[in-house]
Amino acid sequence: MEAFTFVLFGATGDLAKRKIYPALYNLFIDHKLPQSFSVIGLGRRELTNEAFQANIEHSLHEFSRREANDPNSIQNFLRAFSYCVLDVGHKEDYYKLLKLIETKEEELQSEPNRMFYLSVGPEFFETITANIHESGLGSANGWKRLVIEKPFGHDLQSARDLNTNLKQVFTEDEIFRIDHYLGKPMVQKLVDLQLNNPVLKAVLDNRHIANVQITANEIVGVEERAGYYDHVGAVRDMFQNHMLQVLMMLTINFPNNSTTENVRFKKKLVMESLELLHKEDVRTNVVRGQYEAGMIQGKPVLVILLNLTLPLLHKMIPLLQLSYKLTIIFGAVFLFTFVQVKE
Numbered sequence: 001m002e003a004f005t006f007v008l009f010g011a012t013g014d015l016a017k018r019k020i021y022p023a024l025y026n027l028f029i030d031h032k033l034p035q036s037f038s039v040i041g042l043g044r045r046e047l048t049n050e051a052f053q054a055n056i057e058h059s060l061h062e063f064s065r066r067e068a069n070d071p072n073s074i075q076n077f078l079r080a081f082s083y084c085v086l087d088v089g090h091k092e093d094y095y096k097l098l099k100l101i102e103t104k105e106e107e108l109q110s111e112p113n114r115m116f117y118l119s120v121g122p123e124f125f126e127t128i129t130a131n132i133h134e135s136g137l138g139s140a141n142g143w144k145r146l147v148i149e150k151p152f153g154h155d156l157q158s159a160r161d162l163n164t165n166l167k168q169v170f171t172e173d174e175i176f177r178i179d180h181y182l183g184k185p186m187v188q189k190l191v192d193l194q195l196n197n198p199v200l201k202a203v204l205d206n207r208h209i210a211n212v213q214i215t216a217n218e219i220v221g222v223e224e225r226a227g228y229y230d231h232v233g234a235v236r237d238m239f240q241n242h243m244l245q246v247l248m249m250l251t252i253n254f255p256n257n258s259t260t261e262n263v264r265f266k267k268k269l270v271m272e273s274l275e276l277l278h279k280e281d282v283r284t285n286v287v288r289g290q291y292e293a294g295m296i297q298g299k300p301v302l303v304i305l306l307n308l309t310l311p312l313l314h315k316m317i318p319l320l321q322l323s324y325k326l327t328i329i330f331g332a333v334f335l336f337t338f339v340q341v342k343e
């Protein structure tokens with residue numbers, strides 16, 4: 001595997017600590033990362049490399065799927081990490097970053113292969129990619145990749161605009177629009193189940209099933225992400241991406257030798273088969289709610305307020321339920337209900 005630099009925007013954020021560092025660590029111990037790689041974490045806050053590495057180690061202990069209990073492997077892993085202060089809107093910071101990346105590439109004698117991971121709010125996607133372009137960060141001789149999660153725009157037009165802007169800097173092959181729900185073992189097994197489980201195959205039809213409910217039942221609350229949630233909302237944060245991906249994985253009819261294009265095409269068919277939700281149906285088909293702080297299983301659950309001037313913060317925890325009709329599956333109309341509850 002070729003050496004590369006992983007450039008992480010939003011390195012002090014929630015997604016990085018909960019998912020990205022543990023995921024990288026698990027790849028590392030499975031020898032799925034190259035011999036030499038470097039991770040440069042970016043954030044606005046001043047942080048020494050040592051403090052940054054200590055935070056990462058903490059997140060491994062708290063969130064890694066497999067226990068992080070081998071001090072040697074943790075130290076070897078952490079050695080790859082360095083931190084750089086960057087304000088996404090400051091062009092000079094990108095030149096400073098370029099210097100740091102080049103120094104690391106020289107130290108590791110690696111090709112300038114660079115992966116840019118945007119673990120930041122969607123409002124920064126375009127500024128960051130434009131600055132990657134202008135500063136020359138993306139024009140070295142190696143490969144480059146852009147990894148971006150959600151929300152991808154806030155409506156159809158803004159999603160199209162975002163695509164257009166990203167494509168001025170990255171080719172389609174270089175853009176990875178990811179959804180971490182697709183990496184969940186159970187979601188990945190849905191295809192196998194459909195293809196290989198005769199019992200399931202036999203009952204997956206309109207004579208046996210009238211209604212499918214997809215539930216995201218979380219025990220993690222909004223916590224420090226109240227500012228983000230208040231701004232983005234549950235529909236854009238969870239539904240249009242994660243829950244619809246689960247729907248597509250469940251209903252798509254995969255051939256054994258699927259190509260990327262084929263999967264995309266089939267997913268598009270599923271989406272086109274969803275009956276549009278019209279304004280007049282919203283009252284009957286959509287339930288939205290918010291919880292306040294309370295007790296779960298005898299334990300008090302607080303909504304941690306940020307020091308922000310957002311009036312609604314104390315009612316942040318979302319409940320979302322949406323029902324759609326889907327006509328493609330097994331030749332019948334199915335009712336799909338999606339429920340997201342953050343306890």
Ligand SMILES: O=C1O[C@H](COP(=O)(O)O)[C@@H](O)[C@H](O)[C@H]1O
Nearest residue numbers: 180181218220221222237238242
């Ligand atoms: O993307 C998100 O997903 C998490 C839930 O992910 P999980 O892997 O822990 O099930 C959710 O808590 C968060 O609000 C959302 O942004």
